[in-house]
Amino acid sequence: MYNYWEELENNIIGCKKCKLCMNRNNIVFGEGNKQAKIMLIGEGPGADEDMQGIPFVGKAGQLMNKAFEGIGIKREELYITNIVKCRPPQNRTPVKDESEACMDYLRNQVMLVKPKIIVLLGNTALKNILGEEYSITKIRGNWIERKQIWYMPTFHPAALLRDNSKKIDFWRDLKKVLEKIKEIENNE
Numbered sequence: 001m002y003n004y005w006e007e008l009e010n011n012i013i014g015c016k017k018c019k020l021c022m023n024r025n026n027i028v029f030g031e032g033n034k035q036a037k038i039m040l041i042g043e044g045p046g047a048d049e050d051m052q053g054i055p056f057v058g059k060a061g062q063l064m065n066k067a068f069e070g071i072g073i074k075r076e077e078l079y080i081t082n083i084v085k086c087r088p089p090q091n092r093t094p095v096k097d098e099s100e101a102c103m104d105y106l107r108n109q110v111m112l113v114k115p116k117i118i119v120l121l122g123n124t125a126l127k128n129i130l131g132e133e134y135s136i137t138k139i140r141g142n143w144i145e146r147k148q149i150w151y152m153p154t155f156h157p158a159a160l161l162r163d164n165s166k167k168i169d170f171w172r173d174l175k176k177v178l179e180k181i182k183e184i185e186n187n188e
Helices: 004-013 019-023 045-053 059-070 096-113 124-131 159-161 166-187
Strands: 037-040 081-082 117-120 145-146 149-154
Touching: 004 096, 019 096, 037 096, 037 124, 059 159, 059 166, 081 096, 096 124, 117 124, 117 166, 124 149, 149 166, 159 166
Parallel strands: 037 081, 037 117, 117 149
Antiparallel strands: 145 149
């Protein structure tokens, strides 16, 4: 049987489109429900993710899991991925050519999952998906609809670990996601 997910993942495993491939231990393709109504997009893998090949398994991911569980959504119900599939050195922000190298992979993941909501975790995800003109501090918590997908920009969970004051806004944003998914489900 033809499996497009498998083909896409195999293409990423062999990817050498940018210099990030040179130091990776594992690609971090994505994980979760492949028919998820909610998709999360972060920046890129950290050290724990690079070692395990799974997105959001470090401290930021554990915090994110607890936050979603707190609103009644299990990690297994979500599809989770990143802008770049390989870890940038020292967890730096991916540069433009690195992000661009992975965008077709990400577009294909979105087309395969067909989410109703995409939660953009942090500035890198926001700028790469919706445009450079946006800033997470100005737009977070506000819905943006494009091509029948609702986007919720919010802080990256790693930012919450650095600044506790952002946790309240993050929590509010997740509650909006819960409200929106219930509204969507009620209208289906």
